[in-house]
Amino acid sequence: MKRFELTGLPLVKPLLKNRWPQLLLLAGMLAGFLFAILAGLIGTPVGSHNFGIVFTWITWWAILILVAVPFFGRGWCAVCPIPLPGEWLQRGAVLGPIDKKPRWPNLRWPNKLRNIWLQNAAFTLVALFSSVILTSPAVTSIVLAGMLFLAIGLSMVFERRTFCRYLCPVGGFIGLYAQAAPMELRVKDRRVCAACVGKPCYRGSQEGYGCPWDVFPGGLSKNTACGLCLECLRTCPSDNIAINTRPFAADLQTPLARPDEAFKAFIMLGAAMLYSAVLLGPWGALKDAAYRVGSPEWFGYAAVFLAVIFGVLPGLFRLAAGRHFTAFATALIPLGMLFWAAFSLSFVLTNASYIASTLSDPFGWGWNLFGAAGLAWQPLLSGLVAPLQTLALVGGLLWAARTAQRVGVQRGVSSAPVILFCLATTLAMLGLLL
């Protein structure tokens, strides 16, 4: 498969190896993140007029799901501010490595938890409360602050970026879908890594830190766990690290082998379908049930939600895929990613006009910083939403079916039942969105 080394371009590698551009970008992101938390706590409780809600669930979400994940894989993780304060404290430094022994225990994360089951649970938990989180600025702030403090706390006890790797509710699905992205960080020659003494990319050196994601780059074959933090680019003494463009879905040539990742695919697929019904559908009783957390209706909604993502969808898929359940779940990666794109297109374009007004009045206090606070709500490109959704859903189906066919050939079994499963879920999604 054709690859093009981006780090081979003039200026790219020096720019990426230099810590300052990354630090400035991350500091800006951290400032925005803290401002979003502040706005949620002290600003108006009306979500559509609060920076915390509009910039988290419209701007950031649109960039993440429509651009960053499909095209840059874990590109968001490279600039995510959440691990930053904890990492600074853990290292005792903001910029380069220092010659000091860490003051913290730096424990290894337990072997039994070295998977994404906790991330699956964290995402599911957030998803169950999403109607409140998405619409209430204070709750959004509490969730964002909770993630920040959890990341800091874990950095004080465990080594590297434990929160990102094993707990972040967003990182789990980014890692899963990053496998489809046309970008990767890989070593140029594995033999160089095998012969390398000391493995500074993993253990660190004067040039940089050991991989914060606990990955040995010489063994990287998928995008799932590499957070594109660029430390290995700095530490490799043999200039053996490259960032490449590549064909879409290159990692999907090798089917999934882990049930935690397979279930992540079901959680994401099911959540996209359920959100489409609850948030974008015309059924008021469903919205009410999802919003009234703690009421009997909400418990019913939660039970259905859990039953669909952990029972109905995997159960039907099991009937289709048989004992190749995990391998065939690879097909759900492009399918789910484009389900999310189709779902997000609708509410992002509908609510994008709030971005300008919220920038002008981030707390909803009647400010008008840029003269845009009074802009009336107006849906954007509403005539294009349905065709774009069809394009995403049918494109995702085609991509999923091709992936299933490849798995079927590798395993010597028919992929037809899995493709029919993908078709059935796509038709359901079309019915919900169009």
Next chain:
Amino acid sequence: MNAKVFGTLSLLFVIGLVVAFVPLPVRFASTGTQRTIRIEAGRYAYTPGEIQVDPGDTVTLELASHDVVHGLYIDGYGLALTADPGQTARLTFVADKTGSFRFRCNVTCGAMHPFMIGRLQVGFNDWLYRSVALAVLAVGGLFMLRRIP
């Protein structure tokens, strides 16, 4: 890529374009019926949440709010009306565009405001059926291509 595969792909592409864009040969006769539909708005929901009219109908929407000020904006038509609590607002229009259109609250009414959504269907939701046909064509095409040696 061999000639058979290329030919099949080209054929599928042309069929796809036909399915997606060629106007339907059936024209729905406009009945021009006058319809008045009352919609109750309250707590992030419209009742009824789904309304169906025929193409060409002259539709009067009566929007009544139970709790706070609610609006109703119809995607695709770009029409809007606003109802104060306890009062009924009216909007009359000719349903001259067919398909499925979301209508949504355009007055900030509370937490779930962005998701206060209903659906207006005018005649036949042909884009849904075209999309379903495209999905089936995509899968069918893949099976066809696999059979080519």
